[in-house]
Amino acid sequence: MTHEDWLHRAETLRPVTTHLIDGADEAGGGAAFAVMSPRDGRVLAEVADAGAAEVDAAVAAARRAFDRGPWPRLAPAERGRVLLRFADLLEQHRAELALTVSLEMGKPVTDAHDIELRAVINTFRWYGGLADKLTDEAPHTAPDALALVTREPAGVVGAVVPWNFPLTLAGWKIAPALAAGCTVVLKPSEHSPLSALRLGRIGLEAGLPPGVLNIVAGDGPVAGRALGLHPDVDVLAFTGSTAVGRQFLHYAADSNLKRVWLELGGKSPNIILPDAPDLDRAAATAAWGIFFNQGEMCTAPSRLLVHRSIAEQVTEAVVARARALRIGDPLDPATEMGALVGESHLGRVLGHVGTALAEGARLRTGGARFGVDTGGSYLEPTVFDQVAPGSSLAREEVFGPVLAVQAFDDLDEAVALANATEYGLAAGLWTSDLSTAHLVSRTLRAGTVWVNCYEEGDLSVPFGGMKQSGNGRDKSAHALEKYTELKTTWIQL
Template sequence: MTLATHDDWLRRAEALEPAVTHLIDGADEPGDGAFPVVSPRDGRVLAEAADAGPAEVDAAVAAARRAFDHGPWPRLSPADRGRILLRFADLLEERRTELALTISLEMGKPVTDAHDIELRAVITTFRWYGGLADKLTDESPHTAPDALALVTREPAGVVGAVVPWNFPLTLAGWKIAPALAAGCTVVLKPSEHSPLSALLLGRIGLAAGLPPGVLNVVAGDGPVAGRALGLHPDVDVLAFTGSTAVGRHFLRYSADSNLKRVWLELGGKSPNIVLPDAPDLERAAATAAWGIFFNQGEMCTAPSRLLVHRSVAEQVTEAVVARARALRVGDPLDPATEMGALVGEHHLDRVLGHVRTALDDGARLRTGGGRTLTGTGGSYLEPTVFDRVAPDSRLAREEVFGPVLSVLAFDDLDEAVALANATEYGLAAGLWTSDLSTAHRVSRALRAGTVWVNCYEEGDLTVPFGGMKQSGNGRDKSAHALEKYTELKTTWIQL
């Protein structure tokens, strides 16, 4: 259960003493520099976090390499690794309130969402992979009678994981848990906007029984610490979630170093298609509004393009606008808040730039579009809806990563599919229809890694998640995630 009142969370925030040093080889490492972690809630400095340079990244990778090459972790039985991951999940549950508070303070999401949604996802992830660890099997293909062939999955080695600020622990868990289950060791580099929750996560893993060096956490910015990790010759696999532009850098780092495998989950400009035969237009509108404003719109899968059949476009748009106007924007530590602060002033300015460009391009602003709660010192934006958005405009094509919805009308199904696919991204999509044949045909026609039909953002750990086109490659979640962190080895025995 979350704490009951705003005052409860405020008191806990005053007493919070976040972890601020790197975790390298099982020990605190302050490093040579520090940087301020600013809360978008009120613009105040939460803490001075250790700032990793190449030396700290080298030390973390060296610790992970020793732990992989000589330590016990890859040599433990899968069942023993699974038990430690299950203990990890238990300790995350015990520290759930502290973790949720830290996330809310450092990146601005409502603390109830951090507690009830993000931490639930993180805990479930470690439990799921802890349970899966000893259930993977190798292969023995049928060959000639005088030979025995074995195909084994072996841990890939040292994994560098670079994760963003919007879901700092969910996305870290999606990478760390399967990598650890496979027997890999990890160097985690969180965003410089949300390092505190990740630094705490690393210490919880150590308390759960991870041997020193198995999970290392270094804080720092992307152009320095992220680049050092991407170029490091002793990193075997690099897993990244973030922007497409930064994803390209990691591919270059791989080419310029040791050709490490690079797995990318990148941006999105997800279409949400509403047909006139949707089973419930009001629910479709409510879900569209929830999807774009949840987490302040700072989601790669956010349904930022609402594609509505012209015959119902005004009805659906009015319903979305009404929900946007009713949404409570406020202090992330207030349990009544439905939308918190954007991650910082830099990002708020960027999103407002998209709003100005949309107006210049002729889109009609239906609600929002401006800063709010300016007296708090925080980075707050009104829920924003545009319609009459031109398909070739920047608002329809570029990822805003904020609470800004573009509405586009269409006249027939072929046009809807063409509009949906008219983007460089291919992460996710939504479709609302009562016709089973339409659901199947359109789902197959959409170039997206996930298609939700008559819902949005649904799923669990059993299903894979990832994108097509410039939304990336590889998959998080499910047993398929193990493919990123294992190597297939063939052993042929002549009998």
């Protein structure tokens, strides 16, 4: 579609603004909050604001649907068919959902359509196909006994997801939980509730019984806290900041000791060695990785570690690509980098830029606000080099299009720099040497290591972090471990 096509669709978009509780639209107690578009600073919609009462109602609906409803008792193949219909309907509404995502969080609509919606559709389709292919165990025991080990759905799942990939990350939690037979209460970010609220209605159309998927919009300190403390929530799955992840662990301890699964922040290193198979491609991928999605990714390769012999060559190539990026209206298909999610987040990222300058890092390009006259929250792609190992820019997650370049002299130093962080979500390595690829991958403390690529993979592989980047895994069959309980049945014959 053209820019004009997307603008016309934006003018006629009528977003869903009410909670989804027990299969019905719920406006709650009448309180509402404004969802602002970072594209131009305008109000997209006034959305019902969930308090403790709305969270209670949503959890009660999920509990009834789990304890007495049909969903956990359906044949797995039937649950799979519903998820496959869900995926088909998401495909039918792809343009509408992509537009909604782009408007509410600022990413280019082309990325929302081609990448985010592809990911969420594939997620529901993958778990729909997996639902009836899980097996239980019958361990070998003594001849006079039969032992069975079965996986049962864990119960009511509370899912709290951020704004940077509002549908993808929701899908990574909802789809495996539903495939396992759980019921779900989803709380999207207050910055991006519109796409999630629409997702819930599509789930009903696909055949989800009332109460199986409930969605409440509200802010973290109220709605998120109420969900985390709720005694009828059996599992809590959260993606977001490390600070908020700690809060959910406290909520679990202060309530019913619910299991809490966390996918948190990152400060991912991207190591380029002189024997990289293609230095131009390595530099291009480094630039793409940090500027894709405006740098608002927990896996963003925000630390570029380059051997000193090639550091200037690689840095110049990254800087050239940063300067050539087209920043602008997310609804323009030619736009390569859109707006940060909002003014407050833009201010935080600019604060990191100021701190880096004060601590002696050298600004190679960017570092300033872009397009002030648009009313949107835009930032130039930013590259620093001469970043000291102990500096804030080397340690703290910026969550924006800001790259820290560090030079190293040998492989041991590279690995030490890469691991010198409290995070352990992802890492990249560029080398032509097979032994180096294996040995370094083993020593990097990260949940995912990409070799001669970045951000590659599919639903068959797990995703998650080490250290303060969290626990548990999204994607793959391993995600079902979060939403099931193992039961042993011992039968004396």
